[in-house]
Amino acid sequence: MDTGAIRSVLAGSKLRIALLGVLVVVGAVGGAFALGILGTPSVAAVDNSFGEVTNETTTVETDVVVSNPNPVGIGLDGVAVNYTVSMNxxxxxxxxxxxxxxxxxxxxxxxxxxxxxxxxPPWWASHVRNGERTTVDIDATVTSDRLGRGVAFSRSREIETDLLSAFDSEETRPVNADSALVDDPVLYVNETRGQWGSVSESETPIDMAFVVYNPNLEPYAVTEIGYDVTMNGVEMGSGRTDEGYVIPSRTSETVELTTALDNERLDEWWVTHLDPAVNGHQVSDLRIEFYAVVEFPSGGEVTVPLDQLTYEETIETDIFGEGEDVRDSANGTDGEAEPDGDDSGSTDGSSDGDSRTDDGSTDDTTGGATDDTTDDTTDGTTDGSTTDGSTDDGNETGSDDGVLPL
Known part of the structure; x- marks a missing residue:
């Protein structure tokens, strides 16, 4: 046998020996995993963030950190990573x-x-039904067909909002018609209340009530109250009351109104909510504007914008917990928390204790006796009642600024 043939045989033998060695190593590694000698890879962390958002879809970008405790890498075809993100x-x-x-x-x-x-929309409905609370669950697993097992990773975080509590107020607000037909204010709103109605996937109703006082000598009729709701400027709903109310002279009546958010518009709002250029990191402005149609005893009527009742609130979320620094940077706070609202300098809009007494309410200066006299002039007396129908006890409370920290 010549020298070339000998070299060819030797080379082929070395290649077979090398391949056999690789197969032995691979088999040994796989066996070591199977026997528990080497550790099973696991998910160490999952980081999510929102990417591109369109009117139809939202991109979720996910970094799954896989921890391999072994001194060798793994490149098996059967290794897979899977994850799900759920909200409520x-x-x-x-x-x-x-x-x-x-x-x-x-x-x-x-x-x-x-x-x-x-x-x-289904998530939003669940969020409202659950008391404005959402549980975000992130579940991930790394599995291997060859190793025959996988390791799961789970993480949860809570999201809370508080959109309606600030609407509950006993602040007195005047309603001015700005009309030559009557003197202002034509009415007072002495109290507002609001709560979520029966939410569905198609709409989110808000049941509202207004305690309205008529300071005039004649009854006034509120034939209609309407509303417009926007979220980050996106029109979410509009409507009006189905019935009118007559407010007798010097009397209070409760006017009820149900506003409704059109959940079909939530996808359009969602795009603005995730756009930091609109309001910052996952921040939205909820705004509800009201108007009333008031009919006077003379038969004339006027549409009155209820600017004093305009309700504004902030919706703020951090669904994936991307960090306070993102939100603080967007709000320009340099990482410092915003202080709680200070109401010390605000007033409730009601008249003070030296106002005229012309509403027939209880006069605190007479030991609780009822003053039935009617006097349309300023008499200079001091009592605990006001022309707006509210009771002034000498301790003014600050008005809510309409925005609660979330």
């Missing part, structure tokens, strides 16, 4: 990847999935 048990996003290669230590697997925005 409603699945919002699902993604994963198969055939990944994992190095030693921690490896980051970048994933991307698109969430359909039509999942927003």
């Amino acid at each position: 048990s409603i699945e919002m996003a699902r993604g994963g990847r198969e055939g990944i290669r994992i190095g030693t230590g921690n490896s980051t697997v970048a994933l991307e999935t698109r969430m359909r925005n039509d999942a927003i």
